[in-house]
Amino acid sequence: MAEYVNPRAQACQNCVKAKAKCYGHSNGRCERCGRLNRDCLMPELIIRTRKSRRTIQQAQADRIAQLEERLNSLTSTLNVSRPLSLDDNVESSAIVPEAINISSNSSSAASHELFESRPILSYASNVCTPNHQTALPTLQPSQYGEDNYEATPPAPQSPSPDELLNFFRQNLARQVPFVYVPAHLDARSLSEQKPFLYQAIIFAASYHDSVHQLALGQEFTKDVTEHLVMRGEKSLDILQGLLVYISWYAGLFGFKTQLNVLIGLIFSLVIDLHLSYPMPGFENHEKFLGEMKGIVSNHQSTWARRTEPTKEEKRTILGCFYIFSAAATVSLHFCRVNPLHWTPFLQQCHDDLLASPETENDIYLAHLSYLQRISEDVQHSGIHQLPPQPNTWNVAFTVHFKLLLSELRKFKDSLPESIAQDDFMILNYYTVEMRLLEICFFMPPTNPTSSSSLQRVDVLSMCLTATQAFLRHYFSLENKPYVNFARIITSQIYFAMMVLSKFSFFHAEDWNMRDVEMEMDLSTVVDRVSGAMEEASAKFDRLPDKKPWLQLSQKVRQIRVQFDLMLAAEDRSLSSLSDMQRNGTLPGAPFSFNQFDLLDDFWQNMSENTYGVN
Incomplete structure (x- = not known):
């Protein structure tokens, strides 16, 4: 845009101040300054830039930018104040929990009062899932439009993942003694080392908001299906997560047919991870020949273990036996097809936990699994x-x-x-x-x-x-x-x-x-x-x-x-x-x-x- 110079600004400063007509410039003076014997100084030129006209498209773009900024603010507010429902399209979250110092000596009653008074945040703000992706909930304009923005109150702060993990250790871990979470592990470390177990623990400890817990359960089964069924991944972490999830799979979460599917996934992992078999010994020719046949027929994969089972694996297989046997105790249909029975190897795992327990829960798990062995004898x-x-x-x-x-x-x-x-x-x-x-x-x-x-x-x-x-x-x-x-x-x-x-x-x-x-x-x-x-x-x-x-x-x-x-x-x-x-x-x-x-x-x-x- 070209600069605009006012053509009327040709009077000297004295004439401008006196509001007189300035004319007859000669010898560097105007007629009035020459007559009054004054210095004739011309004023500095004022250069102004003409404002550009805003087009309709530019006005619409500015309005859209304002609305987007306001919508982003609304999204962050809703993500804090509104728990996710089953219909929300929420993807896996990668927000890693912040570590919070919590005294390990706090009582279960104090922990329970804390959870009663504080609501649970949405899943996207608390849980670190195996996919490590972050997504915000999809907004519905008819429900969360511009008119409702000012009326949305902020929600109180929810329990942190470390608080949920601490609550699990104090009140829920006794019912799943086949899973051991060391006391020095915080929520961040557990989510990095065992994302599926972490996800199941957060699900179990989040029962104070039923709809939110339903969303956590859906997200867990979705991740397990993707990694185990679609990608073919097999790990002890997935198996332990399934055991914890099923242990707290109460009447709110789906149909019993889905429970049977999850139990089937557990048994498939037990087979693929070789948890129900001891390490083979080649003290005779028949066992060595059977091992070689397994390697050839299964393309270098065999049913036998190649290493001695760890304490964690022993806890897990005893936990699988307990879940299967307990399900057979209360289900007339499952007791007829229970595929996992008490074997000399399970007896060995039981004896090892009793002989050298790492925690009190190891002794508890050994007695609990032996009780279910008696229950299995009753069934058969x-x-x-x-x-x-x-x-x-x-x-x-x-x-x-x-x-x-x-x-x-x-x-x-x-x-x-x-x-x-x-x-x-x-x-x-x-x-x-x-x-x-x-x-x-x-x-x-x-x-x-x-x-x-x-x-x-x-x-x-x-x-x-x-x-x-x-x-x-x-x-x-x-x-x-x-x-x-x-x-x-x-x-x-x-x-x-x-x-x-x-x-x-x-x-x-x-x-x-x-x-x-x-x-x-x-x-x-x-x-x-x-x-x-x-x-x-x-x-x-x-x-x-x-x-x-x-x-x-x-x-x-x-x-x-x-x-x-x-x-x-x-x-x-x-x-x-x-x-x-x-x-x-x-x-x-x-x-x-x-x-x-x-x-x-x-x-x-x-x-x-x-x-x-x-």
């Missing part, structure tokens, strides 16, 4: 495949039952005091005991004249006592909500409810439930379980339109509705049968246990449906 003993209520009971079954019961009682007496008083161990023990004593429903009627020391009424009484003891201890843990959320514990409470249902429908000459005093019947248990879930919903369902715990509570209440209907139908049937017997129109018939098959299906299906989310 064959005493539960007896015909219903036979007239006589095979002597071999009687001996086998007594041996299992004696071994279970000896195990309880041999536990160290600290482990014998552990809540998780007590619940596992009573579950195995209920599973063994459940044989009472298949025993022949009590015969006072028989010389047998094993009578049905005695076993019925022991089974009811074990069930009531389990329920009593379970409900004493209400001040520890994180214990009740574990996948194994929720399955065990369903199993106890199924045993109670069998007692409710069991009628025999030597057993009358109306004459038995029960602390808690099935209706009371269902009400207390659903009530605890409703309390959890009030604490942990933070979004008004998404309440996973409340949905789960409503499904549990369906159990009581169905149970009351079945109980009413049973009372009408018994009343009609008694009238016909008194009239002599129908002879007394022995009690049939065919209905228990239907009852088992009811509980099994209810358990599967309960684990789904609408």
Whole structure:
């Protein structure tokens, strides 16, 4: 743009000041300055630049830039104040947690109060995933437009990853003793060394916001699928992450079919990592020949180990056995196909942990896995495949039952005091005991004249006592909500409810439930379980339109509705049968246990449906 000079600015300074006409310039003076004998000085020229006209396109570009800056500010605010929902398109985050000094001596109660009062941030701000990519949540203009920006309040600061890791060590690690996280490792170091285990730990410790935890679970399964299935990566880190994830895979997270898939992935990793096999010894020609055949047929890959198993690998394989065996205890379908059994190698891993433990959890894991070995013996003993209520009971079954019961009682007496008083161990023990004593429903009627020391009424009484003891201890843990959320514990409470249902429908000459005093019947248990879930919903369902715990509570209440209907139908049937017997129109018939098959299906299906989310 050319410079613009005002053509009228030709008067001298004196004429400008006097506002007089300046003319007749000669000899360097104008006519007025020459007449007044003054110096005639011309003013400095004022050069001005003409402003350019803004085009419509330039105005639109400036407006777009302003809106983008405002939208970026809105994005950062929403990323802090709004937890991610299941519908948000969130990619893996690479934000590495900042280390925060936390005293290792802080109590679990103080840690729990801290988590109760502070919400959880979105997944993108807390979790370091294996993909190491950062992404912001996609904004929906209709929901988070310019008009709503000023009304969005900032959210309080959430617990840091180090605080979540510390909470896991204090309150949750006892239930997953097959995973050891050294005390000197902070969240940053753990995320770098074992990203999948870190991701699963953050998922487990973030239960205080149910929707946020659902997002963490989805992100974890997505990463596992990508690395394990799509890329074919196999590592101990992925296996340990899956074990921790499944241990806290409560009723909020997907369908039971997905749980079966995850268990299948665990077993495939056990095979590919050669965890269930000891290091081979070539002391004879047959073993050496088998090794060579394996190398040739599998293109230099063999099923045998090439190194001695480490302590970490021993913990992991015992953890896999525990997860598989515990799932078989509470699942009628999985117990038929459980592929991982107690072997001499697992016995060796158990003995090594007891002989040279690195932590107290190693001793705990050894006893817990041995308890599940007894449970596996109960599952495969064959005493539960007896015909219903036979007239006589095979002597071999009687001996086998007594041996299992004696071994279970000896195990309880041999536990160290600290482990014998552990809540998780007590619940596992009573579950195995209920599973063994459940044989009472298949025993022949009590015969006072028989010389047998094993009578049905005695076993019925022991089974009811074990069930009531389990329920009593379970409900004493209400001040520890994180214990009740574990996948194994929720399955065990369903199993106890199924045993109670069998007692409710069991009628025999030597057993009358109306004459038995029960602390808690099935209706009371269902009400207390659903009530605890409703309390959890009030604490942990933070979004008004998404309440996973409340949905789960409503499904549990369906159990009581169905149970009351079945109980009413049973009372009408018994009343009609008694009238016909008194009239002599129908002879007394022995009690049939065919209905228990239907009852088992009811509980099994209810358990599967309960684990789904609408």
